[in-house]
Amino acid sequence: xxxxxxxIMPPNRASVRMVNAGLDAFCILNGFDENHSRRIQVCLxxxxxxxxxxxxxxADPHDIxxxxxxRTNRLEMFVEHHGPRGEWDDCxxxxxxxxxxxxxxxxxxxxxxxEILDELTFEARYDIAAGGEVLTYGLVHSLGDEMxxx
Numbered sequence: 001x002x003x004x005x006x007x008i009m010p011p012n013r014a015s016v017r018m019v020n021a022g023l024d025a026f027c028i029l030n031g032f033d034e035n036h037s038r039r040i041q042v043c044l045x046x047x048x049x050x051x052x053x054x055x056x057x058x059a060d061p062h063d064i065x066x067x068x069x070x071r072t073n074r075l076e077m078f079v080e081h082h083g084p085r086g087e088w089d090d091c092x093x094x095x096x097x098x099x100x101x102x103x104x105x106x107x108x109x110x111x112x113x114x115e116i117l118d119e120l121t122f123e124a125r126y127d128i129a130a131g132g133e134v135l136t137y138g139l140v141h142s143l144g145d146e147m148x149x150x
Contacts, residue, residue, distance in 0.1 A: 003067040011052035011064050011081070016045050019066055030070065032143065039116050040075060040141055046109025047079050047120070047137050053106050055083035077139040082130050092122035092137065118142050 005026055009015035020041045027037035048064060055061045062082045069076040088110055114120045119140035127134045 001069065001071075004070045005066075005068040007066045008063050009066070011055040011061055011083075013049070013052075015064070016048045016052070019048060020045060023068070026068065026070075036141075036143055040077075043113035043116050043120075043139055043141070044077060044079070046106075046113040047139060050086055050088065050106040050110055051079055051081050051083070051135075051137065054086040055081055058083055073143045075139075075141045075143065079137040079139070081135055082127075082132055083135070085124065085133075085135060089122045089124070089135070092120055094121050094123075113139065116141070 005022060007015075007019045007022060009019060023041055023044060024037055027040065032040075044066070048066070051064050055064065065078075065080045067078045067080075069078075086106075088107055092110070092114075110120070117139055119138060121138040122135070123138075124133050124135050126132070
């Protein structure tokens with residue numbers, strides 16, 4: 001299935017504002033109420049800024065890719081990058097029992113996202129074409145029966 005929207009942005013605060021503006025436009029076009037839209041934007045911003053902080057530790061930082069999928073009242077977003085792993089990645093693995101401590105701005109963003117979303121997950125895989133690991137953060141938010149479906 002093709003994504004409904006894709007953003008490929010440099011890892012900085014200005015980029016997350018552009019992604020959130022696009023996400024807000026998507027929400028308006030699809031009839032989301034303002035509460036759902038803002039909550040989703042807060043979650044995406046938390047994950048994006050966590051990734052950006054990790055990527056900016058590199059001498060040659062890579063872009064962050066955000067893909068959005070809309071499936072019958074279920075919004076799925078994937079944030080991917082080729083940068084280094086972050087200190088909280090193990091907490092976000094499926095079935096992880098490692099607690100997420102709120103020790104930084106980025107950790108607090110992940111904590112909030114985890115509380116709001118139905119799922120917030122992390123996985124790493126080796127990409128032969130990229131010549132290294134690709135880190136993927138999955139965000140899933142169900143919008144309930146009251147929302148329109150595509």
